[in-house]
Amino acid sequence: xxxxxxxxxxxxDLCVSYxxxxxxxxxxxxxxxxxxxxxxxxxGAGKSTLMNAIMGDVRRESGxxxxxxxxxxxxxxxxxxxxxxxxxxxxxxxxxxxxMENLMMGAFPRRDRHAIDDDLKRVFTLFPRLExxxxxxxxxxxxxxxQMLAIGRALMSRPRVLLLDEPSLGLAPIIIKxxxxxxxxxxxxGTTILLVEQNARQALLLSHRAYVLQTGNLLKEGLSSDLxxxxxxxxxxxxxxxxxx
Amino acid sequence: xxxxIQQIINGLSLGSVYALIAVGYSLVYSILLFSNFAHGGFxxxxxxxxxxxxxxxxxxxxxxxxxxxxxxxxxxVLTERLAYxxxxxxxSVTLYLLIASMGMSIVIENIFVIVAGGRFRALPPVIPTTPxxxxxxxxxxxxxxxxLVAAVVFLGGLQLFLTRTKWGLAIRAAAYDxxxxxxxxxxxxxxxxxxxxxxxxLAAVGGIFLSVRYTLYPQLGMITIKAFVAAxxxxxxxxxxxxxxxxxxxxxxxxxxxFLSSQLRDLVVFSLLVITLIVRPSGLFGxxxxxxV
Ligand SMILES: Nc1ncnc2c1ncn2[C@@H]1O[C@H](COP(=O)(O)OP(=O)(O)O)[C@@H](O)[C@H]1O
Ligand SMILES: [Mg+2]
Numbered sequence: 001x002x003x004x005x006x007x008x009x010x011x012x013d014l015c016v017s018y019x020x021x022x023x024x025x026x027x028x029x030x031x032x033x034x035x036x037x038x039x040x041x042x043x044g045a046g047k048s049t050l051m052n053a054i055m056g057d058v059r060r061e062s063g064x065x066x067x068x069x070x071x072x073x074x075x076x077x078x079x080x081x082x083x084x085x086x087x088x089x090x091x092x093x094x095x096x097x098x099x100m101e102n103l104m105m106g107a108f109p110r111r112d113r114h115a116i117d118d119d120l121k122r123v124f125t126l127f128p129r130l131e132x133x134x135x136x137x138x139x140x141x142x143x144x145x146x147q148m149l150a151i152g153r154a155l156m157s158r159p160r161v162l163l164l165d166e167p168s169l170g171l172a173p174i175i176i177k178x179x180x181x182x183x184x185x186x187x188x189x190g191t192t193i194l195l196v197e198q199n200a201r202q203a204l205l206l207s208h209r210a211y212v213l214q215t216g217n218l219l220k221e222g223l224s225s226d227l228x229x230x231x232x233x234x235x236x237x238x239x240x241x242x243x244x245x
Numbered sequence: 246x247x248x249x250i251q252q253i254i255n256g257l258s259l260g261s262v263y264a265l266i267a268v269g270y271s272l273v274y275s276i277l278l279f280s281n282f283a284h285g286g287f288x289x290x291x292x293x294x295x296x297x298x299x300x301x302x303x304x305x306x307x308x309x310x311x312x313x314x315x316x317x318x319x320x321x322v323l324t325e326r327l328a329y330x331x332x333x334x335x336x337s338v339t340l341y342l343l344i345a346s347m348g349m350s351i352v353i354e355n356i357f358v359i360v361a362g363g364r365f366r367a368l369p370p371v372i373p374t375t376p377x378x379x380x381x382x383x384x385x386x387x388x389x390x391x392x393l394v395a396a397v398v399f400l401g402g403l404q405l406f407l408t409r410t411k412w413g414l415a416i417r418a419a420a421y422d423x424x425x426x427x428x429x430x431x432x433x434x435x436x437x438x439x440x441x442x443x444x445x446x447l448a449a450v451g452g453i454f455l456s457v458r459y460t461l462y463p464q465l466g467m468i469t470i471k472a473f474v475a476a477x478x479x480x481x482x483x484x485x486x487x488x489x490x491x492x493x494x495x496x497x498x499x500x501x502x503x504f505l506s507s508q509l510r511d512l513v514v515f516s517l518l519v520i521t522l523i524v525r526p527s528g529l530f531g532x533x534x535x536x537x538v
Contacts, residue, residue, distance in 0.1 A: 080430030109430035
């Protein structure tokens, strides 16, 4: 995992502020091709800000971001064209559009009709429930289905790195298990994943490496399996080691 | 009976012109969430381009109409770039956009007062106004039928654009959530330009028909107030709402004029607005204000 090769996505000394509030302070992280990397942290730690700043949706104050060694663009549509896509916090599916239309929005910048069809098949194989509901309005889906749609929609741009902001938010444990199983599969099929989560246990169980974010600062990083055993992490994020999925 | 049918047709005809204006206004509202008070200016720009193209260049109505539609579309895009974009990029408070649009409305009106003068101008008789007999039931004018047909064609075209094309899909997505549309890889600046172009173009179609109906003058854009009322009655931001609201308004005006008194038209229009705001503040097709899960 730590062979000396260049990272696919590299964030260097990123700072982001909302007026006087410093939400992300000098954060640096690397995501290597093929990895699942998670960033765990409590509510308000700056996880969404980090993701939105990478996507160009929130303005960076300072710092650099590189994709495959090249500087990442600063406007969302250019970032997507360069190969990142985000499943945003709270799913944010287009409620008045159908499942199919939502997925087509995910493929908006693409012109390769046939490859789009292949990706559509891939999404429907991962989430068969979406195929059954392809003509249904996204607003009428259950929370879990909306999350599947948000992930599927992000996959439709065929991203080099898939960014996921709290895919477990507000979902029943059984649905979380199902979604995380598909995320593992998506990664095994070759998609690199950067995941931010409050649900530290699920995130650490899924990811290869992880970073811990606390009030905008990176506190720790390491192999997810090590962090799962770390007593500090256990006390702060895993509820003392027992119960709570 | 004859008068009734005649007034219904006149009402639909007037309502269809309101619809062309209200739909563009509503489209802009659905994306940027502000009332663009310069919308009436786009209509006036369309009217004057048509007038001057006909008179100075002696072209036929098709060429003049095309120039008016494209010209008004570009002026709408220009208005957005000059007056709204700088504000959009600095703040998300839409009140500033509203105020800027009031300013742009005054600017556009006065450009025409200076350049064209304040007087009323009649378009050359390019759109026939001959009486048409409707199966012996009533008589109406070819003009009313033509404006109805034009509205159906352009609104149908808009519907096709919104439902059959990629940018149409993106506009519908952006109407729900502009930020997330941007995250999907949509160039939001370009999307907004397209929306303004379409709004300006549709307003120009309305402007040409209104110039023939009433004459052309720099304050003709004031009539957009009626289209705003129609859009509010139908539900702000809803395109079907804008069309239905416009037809209701056109019918109400013409039936009032035909059976009560022409002077009561505006009273009826604004009474309808007040009743809507009391009974159903979000309008006929308006979305409930409550947030989704
Ligand atoms: N749009 C915003 N305007 C002002 N402050 C914000 C905004 N979004 C987030 N914040 C603040 O930035 C900090 C980090 O928020 P966020 O990135 O949403 O954290 P997380 O996703 O980890 O819960 C919080 O203190 C939050 O209140
Ligand atoms: Mg968050």
